[in-house]
Every structure is written in structure tokens, then in C-alpha cells.
Amino acid sequence: MIRLEKRPQPSRAWSIATPLVAVLATMIAGGLLFAILGKDPVEAIRTIFWEPLFGEFAFYYRPQLLIKGAPLVLIAIGLSLGFRAGIWNIGAEGQYIMGALFGAGMGLAFYPLEAWYIFPLMVIAGAFGGWLWAMIPALLKVRFGTNEILVSLMLVYVAEQFLASMSLGLLKNPEGFGFPGSRNLQQYESAHNADLIAGSGMHWGVVAALIAVIFAYVLLNRHMLGYQIRLTGEAPRAARFAGVRPARLILFCLGASGMLAGLAGMFEVSGPSGQVSIDFNVGYGFTAIIVAFLGRLHPVGILLAGGLMALTYIGGDIAQSNMGLPSAAIQVFQGMLLFFLLAFDLLTNFRLRLGKPEVA
Amino acid sequence: MTVPLLSLQGLTKAYPGVVANDQVSFDIGEGEVHALLGENGAGKSTLVKMIYGLVKPDSGQMLLRGAPFAPAEPRAARADGIAMVFQHFSLFDALNVAENIALGMENPPAMRDLASRIREVSETYGLPLDPFRTVGDLSAGERQRVEIIRCLLQDPKLLIMDEPTSVLTPQEVEILFETLQKLRSEGTSILYISHKLEEIRKLCDHATILRLGKNVGECTPAETSARDMAEMMVGTALKTPTRSDRIVGNVALDISGLSVPAPSAFGTSLKNVHLTVRKGEILGIGGVAGNGQDELLAVLSGEALSAADAVKLHGKPIGRLGPVARRRLGLLSAPEERLGHAAAPDMSLTENALLTAAVRENLENRGFLNWPAAKAFAKRVISEFDVRTPGPENAARSLSGGNLQKFVIGREVLQRPEVLVVNQPTWGVDASAAAAIRQSLLDLAAGGAAIICISQDLDELMEISDSFAALNEGRLSAPRAAAGLTVDEIGLMMGGAHGMEVAHV
Numbered sequence: 001m002i003r004l005e006k007r008p009q010p011s012r013a014w015s016i017a018t019p020l021v022a023v024l025a026t027m028i029a030g031g032l033l034f035a036i037l038g039k040d041p042v043e044a045i046r047t048i049f050w051e052p053l054f055g056e057f058a059f060y061y062r063p064q065l066l067i068k069g070a071p072l073v074l075i076a077i078g079l080s081l082g083f084r085a086g087i088w089n090i091g092a093e094g095q096y097i098m099g100a101l102f103g104a105g106m107g108l109a110f111y112p113l114e115a116w117y118i119f120p121l122m123v124i125a126g127a128f129g130g131w132l133w134a135m136i137p138a139l140l141k142v143r144f145g146t147n148e149i150l151v152s153l154m155l156v157y158v159a160e161q162f163l164a165s166m167s168l169g170l171l172k173n174p175e176g177f178g179f180p181g182s183r184n185l186q187q188y189e190s191a192h193n194a195d196l197i198a199g200s201g202m203h204w205g206v207v208a209a210l211i212a213v214i215f216a217y218v219l220l221n222r223h224m225l226g227y228q229i230r231l232t233g234e235a236p237r238a239a240r241f242a243g244v245r246p247a248r249l250i251l252f253c254l255g256a257s258g259m260l261a262g263l264a265g266m267f268e269v270s271g272p273s274g275q276v277s278i279d280f281n282v283g284y285g286f287t288a289i290i291v292a293f294l295g296r297l298h299p300v301g302i303l304l305a306g307g308l309m310a311l312t313y314i315g316g317d318i319a320q321s322n323m324g325l326p327s328a329a330i331q332v333f334q335g336m337l338l339f340f341l342l343a344f345d346l347l348t349n350f351r352l353r354l355g356k357p358e359v360a
Numbered sequence: 361m362t363v364p365l366l367s368l369q370g371l372t373k374a375y376p377g378v379v380a381n382d383q384v385s386f387d388i389g390e391g392e393v394h395a396l397l398g399e400n401g402a403g404k405s406t407l408v409k410m411i412y413g414l415v416k417p418d419s420g421q422m423l424l425r426g427a428p429f430a431p432a433e434p435r436a437a438r439a440d441g442i443a444m445v446f447q448h449f450s451l452f453d454a455l456n457v458a459e460n461i462a463l464g465m466e467n468p469p470a471m472r473d474l475a476s477r478i479r480e481v482s483e484t485y486g487l488p489l490d491p492f493r494t495v496g497d498l499s500a501g502e503r504q505r506v507e508i509i510r511c512l513l514q515d516p517k518l519l520i521m522d523e524p525t526s527v528l529t530p531q532e533v534e535i536l537f538e539t540l541q542k543l544r545s546e547g548t549s550i551l552y553i554s555h556k557l558e559e560i561r562k563l564c565d566h567a568t569i570l571r572l573g574k575n576v577g578e579c580t581p582a583e584t585s586a587r588d589m590a591e592m593m594v595g596t597a598l599k600t601p602t603r604s605d606r607i608v609g610n611v612a613l614d615i616s617g618l619s620v621p622a623p624s625a626f627g628t629s630l631k632n633v634h635l636t637v638r639k640g641e642i643l644g645i646g647g648v649a650g651n652g653q654d655e656l657l658a659v660l661s662g663e664a665l666s667a668a669d670a671v672k673l674h675g676k677p678i679g680r681l682g683p684v685a686r687r688r689l690g691l692l693s694a695p696e697e698r699l700g701h702a703a704a705p706d707m708s709l710t711e712n713a714l715l716t717a718a719v720r721e722n723l724e725n726r727g728f729l730n731w732p733a734a735k736a737f738a739k740r741v742i743s744e745f746d747v748r749t750p751g752p753e754n755a756a757r758s759l760s761g762g763n764l765q766k767f768v769i770g771r772e773v774l775q776r777p778e779v780l781v782v783n784q785p786t787w788g789v790d791a792s793a794a795a796a797i798r799q800s801l802l803d804l805a806a807g808g809a810a811i812i813c814i815s816q817d818l819d820e821l822m823e824i825s826d827s828f829a830a831l832n833e834g835r836l837s838a839p840r841a842a843a844g845l846t847v848d849e850i851g852l853m854m855g856g857a858h859g860m861e862v863a864h865v
Contacts, residue, residue: 009755010706224727227714235704240663241695242715243684 004350014348019294019301022340023308029340030333039323047322048315048333061318063201065310067272071096071264073209073306075288077216078257080297084220085232087253091137091152092261093285094159095130099262100269101166102129104182104276107191108171111183118190122266123204130262131255133159138254142247148254160281167278181277185270193271205267209306212260216299229253261285290338312337363426365390365549366411366518371420373406380406382573383420388518391547393540395560395581398570399593399790400761404553407570408520411551412444413437435466443511444520449503453496460495461510481512485539500648501532508539519543520551525559526816527648530851537563555593556819557586571595594791601799601823603806608826609639610674612810613660613691613779618670618679620659628652630659633836635829637779637810642801643839644825645814647854652834653783653814654696660781660812661693662686673779687719690778694768696787696814698761702768705757709749712756713738713771720775737774745770746796762793769797773804780804783814798824818850830854 027049031041052061075092082089089095103126110118137151166172171182185191196202220226232239232249240246264284269276291309295301316330364387373381380403388394398404409415411422413431422429424440431437434444451460458475462468469477475491482489487505495503504524511519521540525533540550540563552564560567561581569577569592577592615635622629630652637643647653658664659671662683669677673691681689695701703712714734718724723734738752745766749759756764769785785801786794802824805811814831815821821828822842829839832855840853 008758222728222731224718224724224729227711227729231704231707231711231715234706235700237697237701238704238715241661241683241701243662243682243687245682 003353004346005353006350007348010348011351014344015296018344018348019296019305019341021344022294022337025340025344026333026337029336033329033332033336034325037325037329039325044319044323044325047319048312050315051318051322052311052314055318061314063195063199064314065307066201066206067203068313069306069310070203070205070209071268071284072288072291072309073303074205074212074264074267075257075261075285076291076295076302076306077209077212077299078260079288080292080295080299080302081216081219081229082253082257083233083292084297085229085249085253086236087250088149089134089137089152089254089257090149090289091134091154091156091159091285092257092288093281093283094152094156095133095258095261096265096268096285097156097159097163097281098133099126099130099265100273100280101162101171101265101276102126102132102262103266104185104191104269105166105171107185107188107270108183110190111188114190116190119193119270122191122270123263126262126266127259128262130258130260130265132258133262134254134258135251138251141254142250148250152254156285163276163280164278167276167280171276173275182275184274186274191270193267203267203271205264205271208263208267209303213299213303220299225252261288290334293338294341308337309334362390364388365392365425366429367423367426368407368411369421369423371407371410371417371422373403373410373415373417379573381410381417381570384570384573384575385420386568386575386578388549388551389566391544391549392566393544393550393552393564395564395567396551396553396570397555397557397560397567397589397593399555400788401572401790402570402593403573404570405522406573408444408522408551408553411437411518412442412520438514441515441517442520443514443516443518445504445507445511445522445524447522447524447526449507451495451503451506454494456492456494457489457498457506458491460506461491461513464510465513477513478509481509485509485512485542486535487539500527500650501529501535504528504536512543516548518549518551520553522553523555524552525554525556529648529854530818530847533559557581557589558819560589561586569593590791596792601795601802603802603824606640606806606826607808608641609808611636612639612674613637613812614672614675616670616672618659618666620655620664620666623655623658623664628655628834630655631834633834635812635836635839637812639778639808639810640805641827642805642811642813642825644821644828644842645812645831645836646816646818646821646828646850647814647831649816651831651855652836653816653831655834656831656836657693657695657781657783657814660691661695662691684719687716687775690776691781692716692720692772692775692777692779693781694772694783694785696783698764698768699757703756703764706755708755709742709747709752709759709767710735710738712767713741713752716771717775741767741770741774744774745800762789765789766793766797769800773800777804777809779810779812781812781814784816785813786815786817786820794820818847828853 027045031045034044035041052065075096079089079092103122106125107118107122133155136155137148140146140151141148167180167182173181173183193203220230228239228244228249231242232244273280287309291305292302295305312334319325320327320330366388369385371381371384384407396404406415410417413434413436429440458471458478461478462474468474478491487509489505489509524536528536544550554560564581567579567581568575571593615633618630618633620630628651659666662681666679668679671679673689678686678689699705714723717737721737723730735752742749742752747767748763772780785797801811801813813825825842827839828842828845830837830853837853
């Protein structure tokens, strides 16, 4: 008989090993799934994990990793602050859209003026847009005790309607022959978030993501606010006893995650995507939730998890086109990753015991 | 030789990592009140659970009137005449007394018959109780009567009582003891679990003492001093806290007309509380649990706010200040609940040291944390308060209750408080650790700090406090000098028998 026994204190070894074991288990279970679908499992796993990094066309895929990874990391870092404190911002996708709209709107307002200050203003506007959207659930929670999970999630759909309305109305390209979508910011130099080194995929969003990782690391490990965030998540009553003001923490955590999501949206719309369009958002805000947990809500972990997630996206795309794997299978594969992570996470706090119960 | 009612022979029960009972043997005679003594974690609960059929022993056997007795479940134990009153009541507030009792029966009779039987039993044993009153309206003492009557209806041969007096005022304890003595005179045996030694000396015929799961001795309580019994429980000579002469100075903390609504539906509101504590004075606040202790601590720690001038520290109104600002001014506190309130279970002791000491020990600089200083402070608490742990990097939950309590109290004491408020400072702590904690409070007061000690342990309050007040339904009695206060007077301050009638039998 197998039993779970609570450890006297969380195991450090397991908390580090869990993500690796989860990836391994995902490879095995995913391989089985692919085998059942009649594909060569080893080849499929190799395509997903190896091809983008070291394959024949790696020169094309590697920049793609940065482009896909940066927004995931940026958003996940923000979410992890709130998640640590038990404040659940599920609406990063909406904040991401609003950041993109505000950022693009700021840039397009100056069109066709070329000036150095346009891009920094767009950055500020993008951050502001995301922050503003996150303040709605934050203020409602502080003032009326509403559930931030529901409010932030529902605001995603409101933001999507905004996005559609903007691409068809206010921000529509006047020279776009009636097609929905804004002007292409890639063709507007002052507003273009171009690669810092041409062809590397290394745009300002990547830099911002790295800065966010460092900032979050310092905040959580060296600063009182970070300590209060962790304390609130671990023991809310002890946090109040320590003097943490819950309302301030809610405003900070939701505000920070909204701001980072807004930044991610702004860097995306002015760089890789280039224009505001109806189908601008592709789910980064939701995937970032997985990334945040996969990275154990730890800044460095999130950086690695963001990379891994981007890898499965790109590798999954390759596997789809090269091996004809259905896209649903790739999504199941990604879902497995989170599932195994949460399952193995149990081992951090519990240990498995084999044998008869209640015998020393 | 007569056959004992229940004979335990070499009972052993092990849990992973700990042997709860190790070869425990003793006999309970017919019509005997047998005390089971021991500190928290000595294995008392495990032992009675085996007798009541909740836990199966690994080895050893029990004989009931000479016949092998191995109940597979509580129902079997009850069928053999074993009844148990638990420390925590299992009653439904919304139902009346008779309905609650019927719920626990195998074949409940018609409600009218049951009610008349309840009346009959309650009158016989001096436990007046109206079968049709709603349990939610009853006091703790009356609820306990429901549990006892539920047991007595089964006509038990052995009644097990687990810490029955911890929720009672002294007057209610008197009533309970009369009932138990009457039961004994009718031949019912009672296994009485407690760590209150004076009660045991008064009530019990025989005592078995458990320490770390082993039977370490038996005695006749009436002929043994409480101190000797305590030392058998602990295994070492006890150091009684010594109080040095203290100079009582100016008023440090002044509460006047403090009223705070209940924080939740299950809380207690504070009603017009007045109190003052002077420098060097220890004010003991007694009362049965749930009468506003937690709420009073919250109002003092700053977790709950009140009108600004209802709470004054050195004459300065602080009622609207939060915990951090109060700590800065020298008002520190230690709540009752160690894990989750006074300390974060999964955080290290270093991180837990930071929880309250950041301001006064300069552990932060413009918001940035000074981890080496926090670790040094945690180490200081560990060494000066003899906290048994491998080091400050261990999680709070890995410590035993007593050790964590020493850490929590030490963390506040070492910050040189001007006023310290503690709630249940030695709850669930072994006797030697409790003595050390009380001594540290006495030393702190001797150094000129004002201390408010909220506790349900009257012996503790009498040992350390200079003045005494009691909380009853959120009201605080007028404080009185502790010296010369009798148990009767204390009981009346705590609300007497909570309106319970004393039965005349």
C-alpha cells in the first residue's frame, strides 16, 4: 500500500527536481500518446525539443524562441508576484491587449512624425494601459471584496471587444483598402520595436523580460515588500500580525502584473506582430499562468520555464508541419507538462511510503 | 483478590517516527476514579483511544472484568459499557438537547420518552438540563452536561473524561466533581485525564503517570504533593519561577471605554473594556476560552483598530495605529496560535524572526532586508531561550509546540518591549518550557516592562501576575490585586457558573 506522509519541512531537493522530473514524465507520456497516434515517438520528441535549437533550420527558430519566450516571461513574472501572495490575476490576456492598444495608439497618434521620444512614450503608455486594466479588479476587490479571478477573467473578453472595435474603427489603417487592422508599426521607424541585433530576435521586450526577472528576484529576496508578498501567501493571519496591509498588497500585485502584461503587449504590437488586428492576441496571457507555475513562481525558474514553453510551441509547430501531428496532440502535450508538474509537486511537501500503515 | 474492571497489559502503539505508547500496563478498579497524568504528547490520548476502540494497539491486550477486550470500533466499546466525554464537544448548535442526544444513539426512543429519561438522569446526578433547549444557547459547562448525560444514558461501567475542566469556571468544576463523586459511589469507574494536579489530588483515588509513552509511576494523589507529581510527569526537578521585587512605575498602557464589534459571526465583541497596566506590573487576564481573548489581543497588537483614544500608550492615543507603528512605540504582542498567526509555518526561523522584529532590531534599511542581521537575531533568540532546533534555517513547523512557543515569546522579549501582551503563553507547552517562559516574563517585568498575560490557566496567572481581571462575554471585570484572591472570587469574576443552576442532591 502506498501512503503519503507529510514532511517535517519542504524538501529543497524535490522542489528543484520536480520540474525536471515533470519534463521527463511528459516526454514519456507524450511519446506514448504520439505512438498511439501512429507516429514515431522518439522522432516526435526529438523534433519538439531538439529541432528548434540544433536542427538544420535552427538559425530561423532560435530568434523565434526569444520572440515567443519574452512575452511569456514578462507576463509570468508579474503574475508570480500576485500568485505568491494568493492574489489571482487570471486576466493577463486582457491587460496584454490593453497594453498593446495604448502603446500602439500612442505611436499612431504621432504618425508620421519621426522623433526619438515616440518609442519611450509608447512604452509608458503600454505599461499604463495594462496597469489601468488590472486596477479595475484590484479596486473592486479592495473596495467591495469582489473575486479578482472572475473580474479579471471577464475583463479579458471586454478587452477583446475593445481590440476588435479598435481594429475596425479608431485605429484602422486609413490606407488599408478597408481591411481591418492598424498601420504596420514595423514600417514606422520611430515606433518600431526592431531587433537590437538584426535577425537575432533580440528586441526590447527581451531586454525588459530580463530586467523584470532581476527586479523580481531582488524584490522577493531582498526587499520588505517581497517578504510581505511571500508571508501573505504562506500565512495570511501572520501577515496581518506582521503589519501587512492587504489592500496595498492587492493594489501592488495586480498593478505590477497588469503593467508587465501591458508592456508585453506593447512590445509585441510594435515588434513581431507589427499591427493591431482582431486576432492580435494568441493566448500569451493564459499560457503565462502555466509558465509561472512551471517556474515554481521563482523568477529564475520562470525564465527557464518561459524558454521551455516557447520551445514546445515552436517544436510543436515543426512537429505539426513535418510529421503531421494534430495540433490538439501538441496542446495535450503542453497540458501534460502542467499536470505532471502539479502532481510531482506533491513530493516537495510529502513523501511516499510503501508498506503497511501506522507501523514505525 | 478482586478482578479489576479494566486491566491494560503491555499496550504498545507506534506511529511513524514516534512510539506513542510503550508497554503501558495498569488496572482500573471497580468504582475507582483513576487519573491519567502526563504532559502534552505523553501518549494519554492514544491510550484512551485504544480503550474506546478508535485506535488498535500494535501489541498488548486489555481485559474487561477478566475477559479479553478488543473493541474494533467505538460502537463495540460502548456496547461493553465504555463511554467517553471528549475534550471538544461534538454537538449541533441548531438542534436541541434531546435531538443531539438522540443522534448519538443506536436506537433512539421516541422523543418524549427520551426527554423524560434525560430529565430523570439529570436529576439523579445533579446535572439540571432542559431537554428542549437549543444547544447553541448553552454555556460550555452546560454543553458538557449534554455530553455527560449522553454517556450516562448508556449506563456505562467506565466513563472516560478527557480534560473536562479546561472549559469550565471553578464553580462549574465544583458541580462536575459532585456529579463524578456520585457516579463513583454508585460503582461507575472513571478514567480522568488531566494535567491539573490540584484537581486530581481532590478527586482521584489513584493516578498513573505517563511520560514519553511509558508508564513511569503510580501514586495515590491525595497523599502525593502536586510538585512530586509534576516532577514525575516531567522527569526532572522543576524550577519554580522566582519573582524578584519589582518597582511599579507610571501607567504604561491605558485602555478606557474600548468597544469593538465582533470581527466575524463566531467572534466576540468587546464591550466597554477598561484597564491600566503600570511599568513593572503583570496584569493577568483570565476567562473561559472564547470570551474575547483573541479579540483583545488583536486590538492591542494593532490587527484590529479601535477609537484612537480608547487605547493609550504612555498617554499617547494609538487606537488607530497598525502593528508596525505600535511596535515602533514599544508595544509588542504574542498571539495564542503559534502556527499561522505568530509564525509562518513553512518559513525559516530567520524569516520568522523578521516577522515582528524588522522595525525594532533594524533588520531593514529603506525597505531592503538585512538578512545577516535577521539570522543573527534568530540565533540569539534560539540560544537565549534554549530553542531546540538544528539552526535558524529550519522551518517553523519543524519545531515542537513548546520550542516554537519559546521562539515566539523570545522574539518579543529580546526586542526590549515597553508593553508586552501575550495570549496563552504556555498553551500546550511542557512543564519545564512553561516554567522558562514564565520566568522570562517575570524577568522582563522586573526590568520595568508592563505585561498583560491573557491565559486560561489560572495557576499560571496566580503564579506570575500582580493584578487579575477576567474576561466574560467580551466584558472585563475590574482588575484586583492578585495576592489573596481566592478561587471562589476568581470564579465569580469569570462569570460564576454561567447561570447554571447548582443542583441539590
